[in-house]
Amino acid sequence: MSRTVYVNGSYLPEEEATVSVFDRGFLMADGVYEVTTVIDGKLIDFDGHFTRLQRSLTELDITNPMDRDAWLEVHRQLVAQNGLDQGMIYLQVTRGAPGDRDFIFPDPETTAPTVVLFTQSNPALVDSPKAKKGIKVIAIEDIRWGRRDIKTVQLLYPSMGKMMAIKAGCDDAWMVQDGAVTEGTSNNAYIIKDGRIITRALSNDILHGITRAAVLRFAREAQMQVEERNFTLEEAKAADEAFVTSASTFVMPVVEIDGATLGAGVPGPLALRLREIYIEESRKAAL
Ligand code: PDD
Secondary structure (H helix, E strand, O other), X not given: OOOEEEEXXXXXEXXXXXXXXXXXXXXXXXXXXXXXXXXXXXXXXXXXXXXXXXXXXXXXXXXXOOOHHHHHHHHHHHHHHOOOOXXXXXXXXXXXXXXXXXXXXXXXXOOXXXXXXXXXXXXXXXXXXXHHHOEXXXXXXXXXXXXXXXXXXXXXXXXXXXXXXXXXXXXXXEEEEOOEEEEEOOEEEEEEEOOEEEEOOOOOOOOOOHHHHHHHHHHHHOOXXXXXXXXEHHHHHOOOEEEEXXXXXXXXXXXXXXXXXXXXXXXXXXXXXXXXXXXXXXHHHOO
């Protein structure tokens, strides 16, 4: 069945939804995005995603085309019109389509941002077979640009990294810069050693994950020890447990890092507990 998608103010069947060939998102990756999870037809951490969207747009000097309530309404309309129970809403805002290709930004008075949103159903998000087994990651060099805190649509290298992982018989890649792990291709990375949860501190080197913020808050509330600091690939390979977080995977246990098996090679107890807490608390607070 055809989805209803949102493009620049209209709800349209996906076959009829189009953007211009001159759109700067297409020509220059000049745009930002958000992925918000839906469970039980409700939005997980909508305000976190809205706040980060605003920040990404501000950093790129793109005017936010809608206020919070208007964004919320579009999200809810798409959930309702597509009967979405479990899955995600993808949102993208680009600097628009000025007509000619030009490195100079167009005048925002005459070129409006392009706004696209669509739903993606995934009934196996909460009850995920992968979370029961854990995932395997390879390590690759982090050669992305220096503003990874902005959630831009420049995803070529993360996408290549994921393919390198799949070719190696693994699920994902952790990126490493100067010997320290930055993050996964589309998630934040954590290790656990002697009961302490270790994850890289926030900076321009990583995306400020909305799931990361929630998981660290829940971990501290549950009296778990959290250290926000760099950790090396060697430390990671010798960890007791590891996991990644993102809107689309919640807390996903990692059981192998660059060929080294962690513990017994099955999801660790702390990672599984955090996954449970995250899903339970997020469900309660969903909008
Ligand atoms: N990715 N780091 C990177 C590089 C990411 O792309 C993502 C999210 C995260 C986690 O952020 P959050 O917890 O806010 O989802 C960290 C999304 C899910 C994606 O690209 O599909």
